[in-house]
Amino acid sequence: MTVIAAASKIVIIGYGEVGRAFGDQLEKMGERPLYVDPVAAPRDPKHQVVPALPDHIEPGSLVLGVFPSAVAASVAREVAKRAGAFTYVDLSTSPMTLMRDCDAILAGTEVAFVDGAIMGSVDLSGAGSPIILSGAGAKSVSAALNRLGFNTRAMANSLPGEAGGLKLLRTLMSKGIEALAVECYATAQRMGLEAELRENLADISARPFPNLLDAMVRTHVLHAPRREHEVEDAIAQARSFGLQTPVSDAVLAAYARTSQRIAEESPTPPANVAEAVRWLSAGLS
Incomplete structure (x- = not known):
């Protein structure tokens, strides 16, 4: 060396x-x-x-x-x-x-x-x-x-x-959030709720970000069907203000895929995020 x-x-x-x-x-x-x-x-x-x-x-x-x-x-x-x-x-x-x-x-x-x-x-x-x-x-x-x-x-x-x-793994996360933020902020502006949105998002940083992501991924196996409907409503709201939501549309499709697998396979609730990722990654192969 x-x-x-x-x-x-x-x-x-x-x-x-x-x-x-x-x-x-x-x-x-x-x-x-x-x-x-x-x-x-x-x-x-x-x-x-x-x-x-x-x-x-x-x-x-x-x-x-x-x-x-x-x-x-x-x-x-x-x-x-x-x-x-x-x-x-x-x-x-x-x-x-x-x-x-x-x-x-x-x-x-x-x-x-x-x-x-x-x-x-x-x-x-x-x-x-x-x-x-x-x-x-x-x-x-x-x-x-x-x-x-x-x-x-x-x-x-x-x-x-x-x-x-490692950097490109981080890119998958940060650039995805960036693209979703564009759609979210644009909708908030049309609704006149920009300041309120920023205040409302503050609680997301109340705990370490990796811990938040772990909780989201682990519970995705359990709650994707309910969250799918919530995303659907959020998209409908944005479209009612004349906006297109291509990134959120892809998010909705991801929830729909997980929901379909849950209906077909009835997975056991994961004990931790590693178990959740193993099950979820099978749907990405």
């Missing part, structure tokens, strides 16, 4: 918003990163921006990849061509299978591969956004980045891909 030197050369692949935010933090700590971007031009004359990775990367260097997941494999292939025992951190938030492919591309080289996922908004928090790291070298990368003012955590005993996989 590559050991990251305290004063390693740092390369950032990607000169977009995230790359520049990370570079700004590194510069505050006295580093002068090299940016690699095939299309970007320097926005500041102090920055070193080149169109391709150097042929040789110094041993002990840290290479950070901040680019869309669509190019993750092609970048990994380019990294694999470079000589040198350095560490490469892919922060593209890619699916687990893609990160495992990138790890395989780099197998047999001296490059240590680490998968990373930025959990917060760089637009809001800059380089202070939480970053989760996975892979054999995650612990040393986390220590190196934290010394440089970043906010990282290494997943214990992890494999490459687990950080990105």
Whole structure:
């Protein structure tokens, strides 16, 4: 495993918003990163921006990849061509299978591969956004980045891909809530109940969010039929104000599927959320 030197050369692949935010933090700590971007031009004359990775990367260097997941494999292939025992951190938030492919591309080289996922908004928090790291070298990368003012955590005993996989699991939840919030807020606005809605939703945060989700999933096996009718009424209300509800329509369909399975199988009430998930996941296979 590559050991990251305290004063390693740092390369950032990607000169977009995230790359520049990370570079700004590194510069505050006295580093002068090299940016690699095939299309970007320097926005500041102090920055070193080149169109391709150097042929040789110094041993002990840290290479950070901040680019869309669509190019993750092609970048990994380019990294694999470079000589040198350095560490490469892919922060593209890619699916687990893609990160495992990138790890395989780099197998047999001296490059240590680490998968990373930025959990917060760089637009809001800059380089202070939480970053989760996975892979054999995650612990040393986390220590190196934290010394440089970043906010990282290494997943214990992890494999490459687990950080990105965790982020995309979170995406399923957060982006789904976001899409439902659009429909809910739009309906509230038409009804003149925006302020009242926000006040009414406050009790949802009275307990830890994961605990709330556990309760919802566990009781879904019991109460999906009743909740299906409630969702149906909520959709009808939104439509009465001239709104379409495509996301809520999908939610209603999900409740209908569970209700049908309950009618056909009469499942035993689950003792815990794990039992509920096992039964419910069978309907998603």
